[in-house]
Structures are given as structure tokens and as C-alpha cells.
Amino acid sequence: MVLLRGFLVLVVFFLLGEALRVLVGLPISGGVLGMVMVTATLMLRGRVSDQLAEASRGLISVLVLLISPGVVGVFFIADRFAGHWFSVAVALVAGTLLSSVTTLWLMKKTAGDRTRGHSHD
Amino acid sequence: MQELLLVWTTGPMLSIALTLAAFMAANWLFARVGRPLWMPPVLMAAVILAGAVAASGIGYETYQQGARWLTVLLGPATVALGVPLYQQMHHIRALWRPILCTLPLAASLAAVYAVGIAWLMDAPLSILASLAPKSVTAPIAMGIAEQLGGSVALTLGGLLITGVLASVFVDWGAKWMKISDDRMVGFALGLNGHAIGTARAFEISPTAGAFASLGMGLTGVFTALFLPFVFPF
Structure with a gap:
């Protein structure tokens, strides 16, 4: 209930x-x-x-x-990628790897700067 | 035998049993093999499930019809993410600046990298439109793909692969960049890997999960509002 x-x-x-x-x-x-x-x-x-x-x-x-x-x-549904499966696969793998690393890097950079800024307060 | 399968597949119960069994088997196996980063439970469950669906002779279409009884719960489950979001609000307040700085650029790049690479490799516009919303949670992504003139099936395939890949790559990236902050890892998981990344984040910790929910929600809203205006550049 x-x-x-x-x-x-x-x-x-x-x-x-x-x-x-x-x-x-x-x-x-x-x-x-x-x-x-x-x-x-x-x-x-x-x-x-x-x-x-x-x-x-x-x-x-x-x-x-x-x-x-x-x-x-x-x-x-693999057959729906018809003829372009290679470019789709490269785009997904490389694109996701790049964007995951970029997000982490951006978060680390912006959060890191902020904490360092705070330590001077 | 044929008759039995017919009786079993008139209702959704066989699909539900297969899905539940695969989920439990995947959880058991995942713990047994030492929780490997490259094989998240969602991928393990999907592989086991694909094998079970193929072996049972139920057929993919019939399986999906039955499994809808489970997948409709994704709606309220998405709403449920709002609760940890509220419970972790103090963490989010503490980190609002990096979140706001990262979101627009990272959410745009999640689309731009994949579309750019596919474009360089001479993929047609319909493929590019299908790949663009690949980091957005499924119900939003389907709407975007339709609006841009892509194929919904291809988008769904692309975003599922993206979700699994993001779960793996964010873990690798965090290890490589020596990031141990659950908040950052969670946010990156949700931003890049939508619901699949969020499920992975909840396995790390509730804090990571809340940040993943936030990343997923913000990316969905941001991409839905801006992508239709900038595509096809």
C-alpha cells in the first residue's frame, strides 16, 4: 500500500x-x-x-x-544501418569517446578553478 | 510445442519472464566476474536477452510487444529521478557553476563530434540527422530525429550504443584523468549516456545517480530546444 x-x-x-x-x-x-x-x-x-x-x-x-x-x-536492427554501418560505428565510438572525455575535462577544469578560487577567500 | 509457444506468446508473460531472468542472470554474472568496467550490466543483460529471444523462437517483434508491459514503466521511472535530484540538491547547488559552464558546450559537442565524423566519412544527411540526438534520452531523441528528418530506428540504435559506450568511456576517462568525484563522473554519465549512463551512475552511488539524472535532463532539454535551430548548420 x-x-x-x-x-x-x-x-x-x-x-x-x-x-x-x-x-x-x-x-x-x-x-x-x-x-x-x-x-x-x-x-x-x-x-x-x-x-x-x-x-x-x-x-x-x-x-x-x-x-x-x-x-x-x-x-x-543492424541491417538498417545498410551500407553506412562503418561510418556510423566510427562516429558512435569515436564521438562518444571524445565527448565523454571532453565533459570530464570541462567539469574538472571549471570545478577545479572554482575550488582554487575559493581557497583564496 | 508450437501450440505451447502460441499460448505463451498471446500474453506478455513470456517476454516478462525472459527479461526478468536475463536481468537477474546479468546481475549475478556481473558480480561473479568482478564487475568489469567494459561490460556494464545493461550490456550483459542485453546480450543474454538477445540470446534468449533468439533461442526461444518467440521472434523479436512478439518479444517487443510483450516487453512493452515493462518498458512503459520508463515514464514514471524517469519522473522518479526527480526524487534523488531533490535529495542531492545541496550537492548540485555547491557545483552549479561548473554544471552551467559545462552543459551547453558538452551537450553540443556530444552531437557535433558524431555528426562531424559521419559527415567527414560521407554519410548522407538522413544518417547525420539520425545520429545528432544520440546522447539524448530516448523519448526526446525520437522527437528530435523526426523533426530533423532522420530515421527513428537508426536513432534508437545509435543512442543505445552510445549509452553503453558512454558507461564504459566515462569510467575509463575518470580513471585516466584521476577524477574520483562521484558528482563529476555522474554528470558526465548522464550527459553523454542518457538513461543507460544514469543507470550505471546509480550503481556507483546515489550522488553520482542524482548528477547523472541532472545531466540527462539538462542535455535532453537543451538539445531539444537548440538542435532543430542549428541543424543542418
């Missing part, structure tokens, strides 16, 4: 997110809008109920389970 109440809150926020997406015509998914709305609501309330915390922990712990049916698709 406790879990169900938290789950209901999450589903309602998902529906609200979808409503916002359709009514305002935003190109952002209902899930992400719902996530923003939950965070904003919790910040306004200043606390999170045990039911909601429990339900969200439960769902997040099975995130991999929920994603895996989609990932399986990769093994079955």
Missing part, C-alpha cells in the same frame, strides 16, 4: 508532464517534464514523503531491467 501510494504520485506526475508537453507544445518528453515538476514540487514543500522516496528508489533500482528490452533491439 505504501509503495502503491508513492507509485501513484509518480504516475500522476508523468501524466501532468504529458499534459504540459501537449498543451504548451514543448518538444520535451513527459517523463523529463514530470521529473522537473517533481523536483520543483519537493523543493517548494521542503521534504519528501517516505512513500514517494521508497517508490522512486524501487523504480530506479530496476532501471536497467526497464531499459534492456530496448537495448536488445540493437542486435536485431
Whole structure:
């Protein structure tokens, strides 16, 4: 019952997110809008109920389970890369490697400068 | 035998059983082989699942129909990410400046690198449009790909591969650059690897997970708002 109440809150926020997406015509998914709305609501309330915390922990712990049916698709759609699979593969591998390293480097650089700046305060 | 398979596949239960079993087998195997960085549980589960789907003779289309009973939960699960985001808000406040400095450039580069490389290799425009939203969480990416004139199937394939690769590369990069701050690793995982990177981040720590949720959400919003304006340059 406790879990169900938290789950209901999450589903309602998902529906609200979808409503916002359709009514305002935003190109952002209902899930992400719902996530923003939950965070904003919790910040306004200043606390999170045990039911909601429990339900969200439960769902997040099975995130991999929920994603895996989609990932399986990769093994079955390989033929759609028809003729360009090599450039697609290089773009994905090299592009992701470069962007992952760039993000880490940028975070380290900007956070590092800030901490160093603070130490002089 | 054929009759039994027919009965089993009229409902979603066989798909659900296969997915649950693959997930649990992957978790068990992942712990057994010493949690290797290059083989995250999501990839392990997918490989086992692909083998099980192929071996069971259920067929990919039928499997996907049944698995929808699980994947619809991704909607509320995305909403659920807002809770750790709130719980870790003090960490995020402390790091708001590097986050805001990194986001626009890193989110743009996540698209630009891949599109640029594919363009240099003479890939057609439809492929470029499909690759552009590769670091964005699936429901947003599908919308962007359609808007740019790409193929949704190719985008989904590209973003799934990206998510798995990002989970591996961010771990490598962090080790190589001697970054042990869960907040930075988490943010990089969510920004580059969307939901798959976020799932990986929650395995590291709740803090990493919250930063990954933030990175994933911000990248999704940023890319959805700006990519349609700058593409095709």
C-alpha cells in the first residue's frame, strides 16, 4: 500500500508532464517534464514523503531491467544501418569517446578553478 | 510445442519472464566476474536477452510487444529521478557553476563530434540527422530525429550504443584523468549516456545517480530546444 501510494504520485506526475508537453507544445518528453515538476514540487514543500522516496528508489533500482528490452533491439536492427554501418560505428565510438572525455575535462577544469578560487577567500 | 509457444506468446508473460531472468542472470554474472568496467550490466543483460529471444523462437517483434508491459514503466521511472535530484540538491547547488559552464558546450559537442565524423566519412544527411540526438534520452531523441528528418530506428540504435559506450568511456576517462568525484563522473554519465549512463551512475552511488539524472535532463532539454535551430548548420 505504501509503495502503491508513492507509485501513484509518480504516475500522476508523468501524466501532468504529458499534459504540459501537449498543451504548451514543448518538444520535451513527459517523463523529463514530470521529473522537473517533481523536483520543483519537493523543493517548494521542503521534504519528501517516505512513500514517494521508497517508490522512486524501487523504480530506479530496476532501471536497467526497464531499459534492456530496448537495448536488445540493437542486435536485431543492424541491417538498417545498410551500407553506412562503418561510418556510423566510427562516429558512435569515436564521438562518444571524445565527448565523454571532453565533459570530464570541462567539469574538472571549471570545478577545479572554482575550488582554487575559493581557497583564496 | 508450437501450440505451447502460441499460448505463451498471446500474453506478455513470456517476454516478462525472459527479461526478468536475463536481468537477474546479468546481475549475478556481473558480480561473479568482478564487475568489469567494459561490460556494464545493461550490456550483459542485453546480450543474454538477445540470446534468449533468439533461442526461444518467440521472434523479436512478439518479444517487443510483450516487453512493452515493462518498458512503459520508463515514464514514471524517469519522473522518479526527480526524487534523488531533490535529495542531492545541496550537492548540485555547491557545483552549479561548473554544471552551467559545462552543459551547453558538452551537450553540443556530444552531437557535433558524431555528426562531424559521419559527415567527414560521407554519410548522407538522413544518417547525420539520425545520429545528432544520440546522447539524448530516448523519448526526446525520437522527437528530435523526426523533426530533423532522420530515421527513428537508426536513432534508437545509435543512442543505445552510445549509452553503453558512454558507461564504459566515462569510467575509463575518470580513471585516466584521476577524477574520483562521484558528482563529476555522474554528470558526465548522464550527459553523454542518457538513461543507460544514469543507470550505471546509480550503481556507483546515489550522488553520482542524482548528477547523472541532472545531466540527462539538462542535455535532453537543451538539445531539444537548440538542435532543430542549428541543424543542418
